Amino acid sequence: MNAIGVDVGGTKIAVGIVSADGELLDEVRQPTPHTSKRLIEALAGAIQEVGNGHEVGGVCLAVPGNILATENRVIYSPNLHAIEGVALKDELEPRIGLPLTVENDANAAAWGEFRFGAGSDVDHLVFITLGTGVGGGVITHGVLMRGAQGAGGELGHTTIQATGPRCSCGNRGCLEAMASGTAIRRRAREVAIEKPGSALNRLASTREILGEDVTRLAEGGDEAALSVLEEAGVWLGIGLAGFVNVFNPEVVAIGGGVVEAGDLILNPARREIQLRARSPARDLAEIRVATLGAKSGILGAAALARDPESGEYVLGNP
Ligand SMILES: [Zn+2]
Structure with missing residues (x-):
């Protein structure tokens, strides 16, 4: 059917x-x-x-x-x-x-990635989508974790920096406020001002910087753009290290537009997980790019x- x-x-x-x-x-x-x-x-x-x-x-x-x-x-x-x-x-x-x-x-x-995508071969999946906001979902023992009211799995609104920037939810320093596409653009504007000789700075003086600009400039070797993605990747990894400890997933699948930056953001995240999460959960969890896209x-x-x-x-x- x-x-x-x-x-x-x-x-x-x-x-x-x-x-x-x-x-x-x-x-x-x-x-x-x-x-x-x-x-x-x-x-x-x-x-x-x-x-x-x-x-x-x-x-x-x-x-x-x-x-x-x-x-x-x-x-x-x-x-x-x-x-x-x-x-x-x-x-x-x-x-x-x-x-x-x-x-x-x-x-x-x-659930889509679990049934048909990056998590289709496992029973324990944490999914994060990094877009304008940060969405999350948790599947454990093959069951979607919804919580008492069906409102659970809001991984993007985990606080990872107590005094961080204001989040769309009203809290400060949520994962969403630190590692979403919106957060990357905000940091890119700030870093462009801090690094006057950078390609990021030159672009920012002509027009508004988009997320894909940061990725493109970073791939071209611009230190300022690289530092923005590295920083977002570190925050992402801090969030994921907590999820790895809590849920002990086999796979952490990352989707959304920000993952276009690939290893520029995922490698710092993987490093943080190794530094912060506990063994054996950190050794099992494989960080994968989600495969189903939109x-x-x-x-x-x-x-x-x-x-x-x-x-x-x-x-x-x-
Ligand atoms: Zn929030």
């Missing part, structure tokens, strides 16, 4: 129908409306369109922000306020005629769709 995964973003909605072996059979994308009524209509329309002509067992929406998965409810979604508090299950199920569940987007992406959300959401009768996953249990 197939399932539909929906990646609900602040700018676009991506809806895909996925087969039991993780093949994306068809996909529909459209801009995200920012009123609740139009959002529900758009979701229902896209789900029906992509499911048309296929056998479908269920749907799961992957939504950014603070999700109560046990209640299929979105408490807080900073980039999509229109979805907050909407009774998604009650509104959508009668329109689409399919059972629906709601999950945090990073949890869904983690598809992880759709694939993971589809794999989290459940049959309401049996409670089993529509695409099969791992």
Whole structure:
């Protein structure tokens, strides 16, 4: 049986129908409306369109922000306020005629990598996505860790620097505030000023620096850009060392745009894990680049769709 995964973003909605072996059979994308009524209509329309002509067992929406998965409810979604508090299950199920569940987007992406990507060969996976923010998900003994309210796995909001910069969540010095794409751009602006002779400085004097600029300049050997990525990698490693100690994962998969920097950010992170995490957990944990890219959300959401009768996953249990 197939399932539909929906990646609900602040700018676009991506809806895909996925087969039991993780093949994306068809996909529909459209801009995200920012009123609740139009959002529900758009979701229902896209789900029906992509499911048309296929056998479908269920749907799961992957939504950014603070999700109560046990209640299929979105408490807080900073980039999509229109979805907050909407009774998604009650509104959508009668329109689409399919059972629906709601999950945090990073949890869904983690589940995607676990079922079909970088963690498909293991039972214990920690997943981190380094983008504008930092999302996380934890799978232990083959089970997605959701916590009491379905709000668990927020690894990006672990404090790693008590007096660090303000995070989007209101706290200071979260992993997100230290190692996200946003944090790298902030540090790049600061370092550009501190290092007047650098390529980073020259670029910053002409236009705003993007994350990919930092990677490109670092690959070209610019010391200032290299130091920005090295520093972010150290903070990432400090966060990961804690996760390795807590969860004893076989694989730590890292996704998101920042991982384009590859070993420039991952090698300092690996070094910190060796320095800080405990044996034998640190010796087991393998740091891998996530393999599904932007598809992880759709694939993971589809794999989290459940049959309401049996409670089993529509695409099969791992
Ligand atoms: Zn935070």
